Amino acid sequence: MAEAGAAARRGARPAAPPLRRDTRQGPGTPPQLDALIHHRLRLGILSALAATDVVSFNELKGILKTTDGNLSVHARKLEDAGYVTCTKTFEGRRPRTEYRLAAPGRTALHRYLNHMEALIQATRDTLTH
Secondary structure (H helix, E strand, O other): OHHHHHHHOOOOOOOOOOOOOOOOOOOOOOOOOHHHHHHHHHHHHHHHHOOOOOOHHHHHHHHOOOHHHHHHHHHHHHHHHOOOEEEEEEEOEEEEEEEEEEEHHHHHHHHHHHHHHHHHHHHHHHHHH
């Protein structure tokens, strides 16, 4: 407890609660979207990786039209969740970072897309009745 107070005095932010990735709910409760994937940049990263085997950091940055910092933060969250793998190498003296979609990421993206399709269909059904 004293450590938390000391960290607060130093300006450290408390740890954020983990993002909810479990889509299982009780009976009659609609499943929750995977909050980790639902963010625009993270969904973009997974979508780009699903379309090809490997994508470099600079390619992703161009595709998503984002900054180095934003891409790094969101790619790290996906990596920490086991959704993507990151490989860092050198080409001559230049660093090269490449990302690949991991099996759990492919499964999570598939589940997310199915959920979104179901939501879209339910909305269309509501509008036509």
